[in-house]
Amino acid sequence: MRPLSYARTADAGAAIALVAQHPEGVFLAGGTTEVDLTRQDVLRPGLLVDINDLPLDGVDDLPGGGLRIGALARMSDVARAAGVVARFPVISQALLLGASAQLRNMASMGGNLCQRVRCGYFRDVSSPCNKRDPGSGCAAPDGFHRGHAILGVSEKCIATHPSDVAVALVALDAVVHTRGPDGERAIGIDDFFLLPGDTPDREHPLDHGELITAIEVPAVPMARHSVYLKVRDRQSYEFALASVAAAIRVEDGTVVGVRLALGGVGTKPWRARRAEAALFGQPASEDSFAEAARVELAQATPRRQNAFKVELAQRAIVRALNTLTNGDAR
Ligand SMILES: Cc1cc2nc3c(=O)[nH]c(=O)nc-3n(C[C@H](O)[C@H](O)[C@H](O)COP(=O)(O)OP(=O)(O)OC[C@H]3O[C@@H](n4cnc5c(N)ncnc54)[C@H](O)[C@@H]3O)c2cc1C
Ligand code: SF4
Numbered sequence: 001m002r003p004l005s006y007a008r009t010a011d012a013g014a015a016i017a018l019v020a021q022h023p024e025g026v027f028l029a030g031g032t033t034e035v036d037l038t039r040q041d042v043l044r045p046g047l048l049v050d051i052n053d054l055p056l057d058g059v060d061d062l063p064g065g066g067l068r069i070g071a072l073a074r075m076s077d078v079a080r081a082a083g084v085v086a087r088f089p090v091i092s093q094a095l096l097l098g099a100s101a102q103l104r105n106m107a108s109m110g111g112n113l114c115q116r117v118r119c120g121y122f123r124d125v126s127s128p129c130n131k132r133d134p135g136s137g138c139a140a141p142d143g144f145h146r147g148h149a150i151l152g153v154s155e156k157c158i159a160t161h162p163s164d165v166a167v168a169l170v171a172l173d174a175v176v177h178t179r180g181p182d183g184e185r186a187i188g189i190d191d192f193f194l195l196p197g198d199t200p201d202r203e204h205p206l207d208h209g210e211l212i213t214a215i216e217v218p219a220v221p222m223a224r225h226s227v228y229l230k231v232r233d234r235q236s237y238e239f240a241l242a243s244v245a246a247a248i249r250v251e252d253g254t255v256v257g258v259r260l261a262l263g264g265v266g267t268k269p270w271r272a273r274r275a276e277a278a279l280f281g282q283p284a285s286e287d288s289f290a291e292a293a294r295v296e297l298a299q300a301t302p303r304r305q306n307a308f309k310v311e312l313a314q315r316a317i318v319r320a321l322n323t324l325t326n327g328d329a330r
Pocket of ligand 2: 119
Protein backbone atom coordinates (compact mmCIF):
# COMPACT_ATOMS: atom_id res chain seq x y z
CA MET A 1 0.00 0.00 0.00
CA ARG A 2 1.32 3.46 -0.95
CA PRO A 3 0.54 6.48 1.22
CA LEU A 4 -1.55 9.15 -0.52
CA SER A 5 -2.31 12.47 1.13
CA TYR A 6 -5.13 14.87 0.32
CA ALA A 7 -5.40 18.62 0.88
CA ARG A 8 -8.06 21.15 -0.07
CA THR A 9 -7.73 24.91 -0.16
CA ALA A 10 -9.63 27.89 -1.53
CA ASP A 11 -6.44 29.89 -1.98
CA ALA A 12 -4.59 29.60 -5.29
CA GLY A 13 -1.22 30.58 -3.81
CA ALA A 14 -1.55 27.91 -1.12
CA ALA A 15 -2.55 25.26 -3.67
CA ILE A 16 0.46 26.11 -5.84
CA ALA A 17 2.82 26.03 -2.84
CA LEU A 18 1.45 22.68 -1.64
CA VAL A 19 2.03 21.02 -5.02
CA ALA A 20 5.36 22.73 -5.64
CA GLN A 21 6.75 21.62 -2.26
CA HIS A 22 5.77 17.97 -2.65
CA PRO A 23 7.78 16.08 -5.31
CA GLU A 24 4.75 13.90 -6.08
CA GLY A 25 2.11 16.56 -5.55
CA VAL A 26 -0.60 17.10 -8.22
CA PHE A 27 -3.70 19.23 -8.60
CA LEU A 28 -7.07 17.51 -8.44
CA ALA A 29 -9.98 19.07 -10.33
CA GLY A 30 -12.92 16.87 -11.45
CA GLY A 31 -10.80 13.77 -10.93
CA THR A 32 -12.15 11.98 -14.02
CA THR A 33 -8.62 11.33 -15.29
CA GLU A 34 -6.52 11.61 -12.14
CA VAL A 35 -8.57 9.34 -9.89
CA ASP A 36 -9.06 6.68 -12.61
CA LEU A 37 -5.35 6.42 -13.33
CA THR A 38 -4.34 6.54 -9.67
CA ARG A 39 -6.69 3.64 -8.93
CA GLN A 40 -5.13 1.69 -11.81
CA ASP A 41 -1.63 2.40 -10.46
CA VAL A 42 -0.72 4.15 -13.73
CA LEU A 43 -0.20 7.43 -11.88
CA ARG A 44 1.34 7.43 -8.42
CA PRO A 45 0.75 10.84 -6.83
CA GLY A 46 1.84 11.31 -3.21
CA LEU A 47 -0.39 14.33 -2.58
CA LEU A 48 -3.65 15.36 -4.23
CA VAL A 49 -4.35 19.07 -3.84
CA ASP A 50 -8.05 19.58 -4.45
CA ILE A 51 -8.56 22.89 -6.28
CA ASN A 52 -12.34 22.78 -6.63
CA ASP A 53 -12.85 25.63 -4.13
CA LEU A 54 -10.73 28.08 -6.13
CA PRO A 55 -12.80 30.83 -7.77
CA LEU A 56 -11.84 29.81 -11.31
CA ASP A 57 -15.12 28.57 -12.76
CA GLY A 58 -16.32 31.61 -14.70
CA VAL A 59 -17.16 31.73 -18.40
CA ASP A 60 -16.96 35.42 -19.28
CA ASP A 61 -17.44 37.35 -22.49
CA LEU A 62 -14.58 39.77 -23.10
CA PRO A 63 -14.96 43.25 -24.59
CA GLY A 64 -14.35 42.95 -28.32
CA GLY A 65 -15.84 39.48 -28.66
CA GLY A 66 -13.36 37.17 -26.96
CA LEU A 67 -13.95 34.73 -24.16
CA ARG A 68 -12.30 33.92 -20.83
CA ILE A 69 -12.93 30.43 -19.54
CA GLY A 70 -11.88 29.64 -15.97
CA ALA A 71 -9.79 26.50 -15.55
CA LEU A 72 -12.41 25.02 -13.23
CA ALA A 73 -15.40 25.74 -15.48
CA ARG A 74 -17.11 22.41 -16.14
CA MET A 75 -17.32 21.13 -19.69
CA SER A 76 -21.14 21.15 -19.56
CA ASP A 77 -21.30 24.76 -18.30
CA VAL A 78 -18.96 25.98 -21.02
CA ALA A 79 -20.87 24.09 -23.72
CA ARG A 80 -24.13 25.86 -22.88
CA ALA A 81 -22.80 29.35 -22.07
CA ALA A 82 -24.65 31.83 -24.30
CA GLY A 83 -21.49 33.55 -25.56
CA VAL A 84 -19.93 30.21 -26.49
CA VAL A 85 -22.99 28.93 -28.33
CA ALA A 86 -23.44 32.20 -30.25
CA ARG A 87 -19.84 33.13 -31.08
CA PHE A 88 -17.90 29.87 -30.83
CA PRO A 89 -20.22 26.97 -31.74
CA VAL A 90 -17.14 24.86 -32.54
CA ILE A 91 -16.23 24.91 -28.82
CA SER A 92 -19.73 24.02 -27.72
CA GLN A 93 -20.02 21.18 -30.25
CA ALA A 94 -16.58 19.75 -29.39
CA LEU A 95 -17.52 19.66 -25.71
CA LEU A 96 -20.91 18.07 -26.27
CA LEU A 97 -19.41 15.37 -28.49
CA GLY A 98 -16.95 14.38 -25.75
CA ALA A 99 -17.33 11.90 -22.87
CA SER A 100 -20.82 11.54 -21.33
CA ALA A 101 -23.26 13.96 -19.69
CA GLN A 102 -22.19 12.82 -16.20
CA LEU A 103 -18.50 13.20 -17.01
CA ARG A 104 -19.02 16.62 -18.59
CA ASN A 105 -20.69 17.78 -15.36
CA MET A 106 -17.58 16.77 -13.38
CA ALA A 107 -14.74 17.44 -15.78
CA SER A 108 -13.03 20.82 -15.81
CA MET A 109 -11.52 22.68 -18.73
CA GLY A 110 -8.03 22.77 -17.19
CA GLY A 111 -8.21 19.04 -16.52
CA ASN A 112 -9.41 18.44 -20.06
CA LEU A 113 -6.28 20.03 -21.51
CA CYS A 114 -4.12 17.93 -19.15
CA GLN A 115 -5.96 14.61 -19.58
CA ARG A 116 -3.74 11.64 -20.38
CA VAL A 117 -3.61 9.52 -23.53
CA ARG A 118 -5.96 6.59 -24.09
CA CYS A 119 -3.24 4.28 -25.45
CA GLY A 120 -3.92 0.84 -23.93
CA TYR A 121 -0.23 0.26 -23.22
CA PHE A 122 0.01 3.48 -21.21
CA ARG A 123 -2.83 2.20 -19.05
CA ASP A 124 -1.44 -1.34 -18.72
CA VAL A 125 1.37 -1.14 -16.19
CA SER A 126 2.81 -4.49 -17.35
CA SER A 127 3.58 -3.07 -20.86
CA PRO A 128 6.58 -0.98 -21.87
CA CYS A 129 5.58 2.65 -22.37
CA ASN A 130 7.97 5.59 -22.72
CA LYS A 131 5.30 8.01 -21.62
CA ARG A 132 4.54 6.24 -18.33
CA ASP A 133 8.03 4.84 -17.73
CA PRO A 134 10.64 6.79 -19.75
CA GLY A 135 13.17 4.58 -21.51
CA SER A 136 11.09 1.39 -21.22
CA GLY A 137 10.12 1.37 -24.91
CA CYS A 138 6.88 1.75 -26.85
CA ALA A 139 4.65 -1.28 -27.34
CA ALA A 140 2.29 0.35 -29.84
CA PRO A 141 4.08 0.20 -33.24
CA ASP A 142 4.39 -3.61 -33.10
CA GLY A 143 1.18 -3.99 -31.16
CA PHE A 144 -2.37 -2.72 -31.46
CA HIS A 145 -2.29 0.80 -32.91
CA ARG A 146 -5.48 1.21 -34.90
CA GLY A 147 -6.43 4.33 -32.94
CA HIS A 148 -2.96 5.83 -32.81
CA ALA A 149 -1.52 8.93 -34.43
CA ILE A 150 -0.32 9.50 -37.98
CA LEU A 151 0.84 13.10 -37.49
CA GLY A 152 3.56 14.36 -35.15
CA VAL A 153 4.69 10.86 -34.22
CA SER A 154 8.17 9.93 -33.01
CA GLU A 155 9.97 6.63 -32.56
CA LYS A 156 9.32 7.00 -28.86
CA CYS A 157 5.54 7.50 -28.91
CA ILE A 158 2.61 7.44 -31.35
CA ALA A 159 -0.33 8.03 -28.99
CA THR A 160 -3.02 10.47 -30.12
CA HIS A 161 -4.00 13.41 -27.97
CA PRO A 162 -7.53 12.56 -26.78
CA SER A 163 -9.14 15.96 -26.14
CA ASP A 164 -11.90 17.25 -28.41
CA VAL A 165 -12.23 20.78 -27.12
CA ALA A 166 -8.46 21.29 -27.36
CA VAL A 167 -8.82 20.85 -31.14
CA ALA A 168 -11.34 23.68 -31.29
CA LEU A 169 -9.17 25.86 -29.04
CA VAL A 170 -6.11 25.24 -31.22
CA ALA A 171 -8.06 26.29 -34.31
CA LEU A 172 -9.04 29.51 -32.52
CA ASP A 173 -5.51 30.42 -31.28
CA ALA A 174 -6.55 30.29 -27.62
CA VAL A 175 -4.09 31.24 -24.89
CA VAL A 176 -3.55 29.26 -21.68
CA HIS A 177 -3.01 31.41 -18.58
CA THR A 178 -1.06 29.96 -15.69
CA ARG A 179 0.22 30.86 -12.27
CA GLY A 180 3.14 29.05 -10.72
CA PRO A 181 5.82 29.36 -8.06
CA ASP A 182 7.64 31.82 -10.36
CA GLY A 183 4.65 33.97 -11.24
CA GLU A 184 2.11 34.19 -14.05
CA ARG A 185 2.49 33.52 -17.75
CA ALA A 186 0.45 33.15 -20.94
CA ILE A 187 1.16 30.25 -23.30
CA GLY A 188 -0.18 30.08 -26.86
CA ILE A 189 -2.18 26.87 -27.00
CA ASP A 190 -0.21 25.38 -29.87
CA ASP A 191 2.90 25.67 -27.67
CA PHE A 192 1.04 24.27 -24.68
CA PHE A 193 0.92 20.80 -26.31
CA LEU A 194 4.37 19.32 -26.90
CA LEU A 195 5.25 16.81 -29.62
CA PRO A 196 6.52 13.52 -28.14
CA GLY A 197 9.99 13.68 -29.72
CA ASP A 198 12.46 11.96 -27.39
CA THR A 199 10.54 12.94 -24.25
CA PRO A 200 6.95 11.71 -24.58
CA ASP A 201 6.58 11.82 -20.79
CA ARG A 202 6.67 15.63 -21.04
CA GLU A 203 3.34 16.66 -22.56
CA HIS A 204 3.14 20.33 -21.54
CA PRO A 205 5.60 23.12 -20.74
CA LEU A 206 4.12 23.47 -17.23
CA ASP A 207 6.55 23.59 -14.31
CA HIS A 208 5.89 21.49 -11.25
CA GLY A 209 3.24 23.33 -9.25
CA GLU A 210 2.15 25.55 -12.16
CA LEU A 211 -1.62 25.94 -12.17
CA ILE A 212 -3.76 26.66 -15.22
CA THR A 213 -6.00 29.54 -14.20
CA ALA A 214 -7.88 30.32 -17.42
CA ILE A 215 -8.12 29.84 -21.16
CA GLU A 216 -8.63 32.95 -23.26
CA VAL A 217 -10.11 32.76 -26.72
CA PRO A 218 -9.57 35.87 -28.86
CA ALA A 219 -12.37 37.30 -30.97
CA VAL A 220 -12.60 35.32 -34.21
CA PRO A 221 -15.61 36.69 -36.14
CA MET A 222 -15.72 33.81 -38.63
CA ALA A 223 -16.06 31.37 -35.71
CA ARG A 224 -19.75 32.28 -35.53
CA HIS A 225 -20.03 29.86 -38.44
CA SER A 226 -17.80 27.09 -37.24
CA VAL A 227 -18.25 23.37 -36.84
CA TYR A 228 -16.73 20.39 -35.01
CA LEU A 229 -17.02 17.12 -36.88
CA LYS A 230 -16.10 13.97 -34.96
CA VAL A 231 -15.80 10.55 -36.60
CA ARG A 232 -15.70 7.62 -34.17
CA ASP A 233 -16.55 3.94 -33.91
CA ARG A 234 -19.88 4.65 -32.18
CA GLN A 235 -22.00 7.74 -31.87
CA SER A 236 -21.52 8.48 -28.17
CA TYR A 237 -19.07 8.01 -25.35
CA GLU A 238 -16.16 7.38 -27.69
CA PHE A 239 -12.92 9.12 -28.64
CA ALA A 240 -12.30 10.39 -32.17
CA LEU A 241 -10.74 8.35 -34.95
CA ALA A 242 -10.56 11.66 -36.76
CA SER A 243 -12.09 15.02 -36.00
CA VAL A 244 -12.08 18.47 -37.55
CA ALA A 245 -12.60 21.92 -36.07
CA ALA A 246 -13.30 24.32 -38.92
CA ALA A 247 -14.28 27.91 -39.59
CA ILE A 248 -14.21 29.58 -42.98
CA ARG A 249 -14.91 32.98 -44.52
CA VAL A 250 -15.83 33.17 -48.17
CA GLU A 251 -16.21 36.34 -50.26
CA ASP A 252 -17.43 36.21 -53.85
CA GLY A 253 -16.77 32.48 -53.91
CA THR A 254 -13.15 32.83 -52.73
CA VAL A 255 -11.73 31.68 -49.42
CA VAL A 256 -10.54 34.79 -47.55
CA GLY A 257 -10.16 33.24 -44.12
CA VAL A 258 -10.01 29.72 -42.74
CA ARG A 259 -9.18 27.92 -39.49
CA LEU A 260 -8.66 24.17 -39.44
CA ALA A 261 -7.47 21.79 -36.73
CA LEU A 262 -7.56 18.01 -36.49
CA GLY A 263 -8.13 15.59 -33.61
CA GLY A 264 -7.74 11.83 -33.38
CA VAL A 265 -4.83 11.78 -35.80
CA GLY A 266 -2.07 13.78 -34.13
CA THR A 267 0.11 13.33 -31.06
CA LYS A 268 -1.13 16.81 -30.20
CA PRO A 269 -4.25 18.70 -31.27
CA TRP A 270 -3.19 19.37 -34.84
CA ARG A 271 -3.43 22.82 -36.40
CA ALA A 272 -3.71 22.13 -40.13
CA ARG A 273 -1.60 25.10 -41.25
CA ARG A 274 -0.60 23.57 -44.58
CA ALA A 275 -4.25 23.06 -45.49
CA GLU A 276 -5.09 26.60 -44.40
CA ALA A 277 -2.30 28.02 -46.59
CA ALA A 278 -3.41 25.88 -49.53
CA LEU A 279 -7.00 27.12 -49.24
CA PHE A 280 -6.37 30.83 -48.89
CA GLY A 281 -7.39 32.67 -52.09
CA GLN A 282 -8.80 29.54 -53.71
CA PRO A 283 -12.39 28.98 -54.85
CA ALA A 284 -14.56 27.66 -52.02
CA SER A 285 -15.16 24.40 -53.86
CA GLU A 286 -14.99 20.72 -53.00
CA ASP A 287 -11.95 20.36 -55.28
CA SER A 288 -10.04 23.03 -53.32
CA PHE A 289 -11.05 21.45 -50.01
CA ALA A 290 -9.88 18.02 -51.18
CA GLU A 291 -6.56 19.40 -52.42
CA ALA A 292 -5.94 21.24 -49.13
CA ALA A 293 -6.74 18.07 -47.19
CA ARG A 294 -4.35 16.09 -49.37
CA VAL A 295 -1.58 18.64 -48.79
CA GLU A 296 -2.04 18.44 -45.00
CA LEU A 297 -2.10 14.65 -44.84
CA ALA A 298 0.89 14.28 -47.18
CA GLN A 299 3.07 14.60 -44.07
CA ALA A 300 1.36 11.65 -42.33
CA THR A 301 3.28 8.60 -41.11
CA PRO A 302 0.69 5.84 -41.26
CA ARG A 303 1.27 2.30 -39.99
CA ARG A 304 -0.26 -1.07 -40.73
CA GLN A 305 -3.44 -0.69 -38.66
CA ASN A 306 -4.04 3.06 -38.82
CA ALA A 307 -3.36 3.82 -42.50
CA PHE A 308 -7.13 4.25 -42.98
CA LYS A 309 -6.91 7.48 -40.99
CA VAL A 310 -5.19 9.28 -43.85
CA GLU A 311 -8.24 9.08 -46.09
CA LEU A 312 -10.63 9.39 -43.16
CA ALA A 313 -9.07 12.68 -42.07
CA GLN A 314 -9.06 14.01 -45.62
CA ARG A 315 -12.71 13.17 -46.09
CA ALA A 316 -13.57 14.68 -42.71
CA ILE A 317 -11.89 17.96 -43.68
CA VAL A 318 -13.85 18.10 -46.94
CA ARG A 319 -17.10 17.27 -45.19
CA ALA A 320 -16.60 19.90 -42.49
CA LEU A 321 -15.85 22.61 -45.05
CA ASN A 322 -18.73 21.53 -47.27
CA THR A 323 -21.03 21.72 -44.26
CA LEU A 324 -19.97 25.31 -43.62
CA THR A 325 -20.13 26.51 -47.22
CA ASN A 326 -23.15 24.67 -48.59
CA GLY A 327 -25.63 26.50 -46.40
CA ASP A 328 -25.70 30.19 -45.67
CA ALA A 329 -22.78 29.74 -43.27
CA ARG A 330 -20.48 32.16 -45.04
C1 LIG B 1 -14.96 7.28 -19.98
C2 LIG B 1 -14.38 8.59 -20.41
C3 LIG B 1 -14.64 9.08 -21.68
C4 LIG B 1 -14.09 10.30 -22.07
N1 LIG B 1 -14.35 10.77 -23.33
C5 LIG B 1 -13.80 11.95 -23.73
C6 LIG B 1 -14.01 12.46 -25.04
O1 LIG B 1 -14.71 11.84 -25.86
N2 LIG B 1 -13.45 13.65 -25.37
C7 LIG B 1 -12.66 14.36 -24.48
O2 LIG B 1 -12.17 15.43 -24.82
N3 LIG B 1 -12.43 13.89 -23.25
C8 LIG B 1 -12.97 12.71 -22.86
N4 LIG B 1 -12.73 12.23 -21.61
C9 LIG B 1 -11.74 12.91 -20.78
C10 LIG B 1 -12.34 13.93 -19.84
O3 LIG B 1 -12.80 15.01 -20.61
C11 LIG B 1 -11.22 14.33 -18.90
O4 LIG B 1 -11.00 13.23 -18.03
C12 LIG B 1 -11.56 15.56 -18.10
O5 LIG B 1 -11.77 16.66 -18.93
C13 LIG B 1 -10.46 15.87 -17.12
O6 LIG B 1 -10.90 16.94 -16.29
P1 LIG B 1 -10.92 16.79 -14.71
O7 LIG B 1 -11.36 18.09 -14.17
O8 LIG B 1 -11.71 15.58 -14.29
O9 LIG B 1 -9.37 16.57 -14.47
P2 LIG B 1 -8.60 15.76 -13.31
O10 LIG B 1 -8.79 14.30 -13.51
O11 LIG B 1 -8.90 16.32 -11.98
O12 LIG B 1 -7.11 16.17 -13.71
C14 LIG B 1 -6.54 15.73 -14.90
C15 LIG B 1 -5.08 16.22 -14.94
O13 LIG B 1 -5.08 17.61 -15.08
C16 LIG B 1 -4.36 18.21 -14.02
N5 LIG B 1 -5.07 19.46 -13.74
C17 LIG B 1 -6.40 19.61 -13.52
N6 LIG B 1 -6.71 20.91 -13.41
C18 LIG B 1 -5.55 21.60 -13.55
C19 LIG B 1 -5.22 22.97 -13.51
N7 LIG B 1 -6.15 23.94 -13.33
N8 LIG B 1 -3.93 23.34 -13.68
C20 LIG B 1 -2.95 22.39 -13.89
N9 LIG B 1 -3.22 21.07 -13.93
C21 LIG B 1 -4.51 20.68 -13.76
C22 LIG B 1 -4.40 17.19 -12.90
O14 LIG B 1 -3.31 17.34 -12.00
C23 LIG B 1 -4.31 15.91 -13.68
O15 LIG B 1 -2.98 15.65 -14.03
C24 LIG B 1 -13.28 11.03 -21.18
C25 LIG B 1 -13.03 10.55 -19.88
C26 LIG B 1 -13.57 9.34 -19.49
C27 LIG B 1 -13.28 8.84 -18.11
S1 SF4 C 1 2.30 5.06 -27.98
FE1 SF4 C 1 3.06 6.39 -26.32
S2 SF4 C 1 1.60 6.03 -24.69
FE2 SF4 C 1 1.43 4.27 -26.10
S3 SF4 C 1 2.89 2.70 -25.42
FE3 SF4 C 1 3.96 3.98 -26.87
S4 SF4 C 1 4.96 5.49 -25.54
FE4 SF4 C 1 3.34 4.61 -24.34
